[in-house]
Amino acid sequence: MKTRLREIREAKGISQRELARRLNTSNASISRLENEEASALIKLDRAARELGVTLYDLISDRPTIAADMERLFLALPVEQQRAVLDLARSLAAQQR
Known part of the structure; x- marks a missing residue:
């Protein structure tokens, strides 16, 4: 093709x-x-x-979105990581 x-x-x-x-x-x-x-x-x-x-x-030679997200997420303090996870779960639930 x-x-x-x-x-x-x-x-x-x-x-x-x-x-x-x-x-x-x-x-x-x-x-x-x-x-x-x-x-x-x-x-x-x-x-x-x-x-x-x-x-x-x-x-491409740029990091993937997932790699970017992981790097940024891991740089956050634990309490902010929990808040981000809560927000992500909430957004995912709205998509169902």
Whole structure:
């Protein structure tokens, strides 16, 4: 299965050259992205979902939201951790 990059780029009226310029890359790179199979990307997306993160989380160098939350939570005093847990439980209960 191929990506929809070409289809979407053309629908937006953007040339390969212009997209390459915007991304600071070559036309050849854009062409490869448009013509390569998306199977590796699909597998990464499935892995991300299985792990409860986004595809961006897997390929970026920034910490995941969960890691950010954990780091911030653990930096809090115990009484504030309890308050945060109470709030989270309350919000989760409202979503049910």
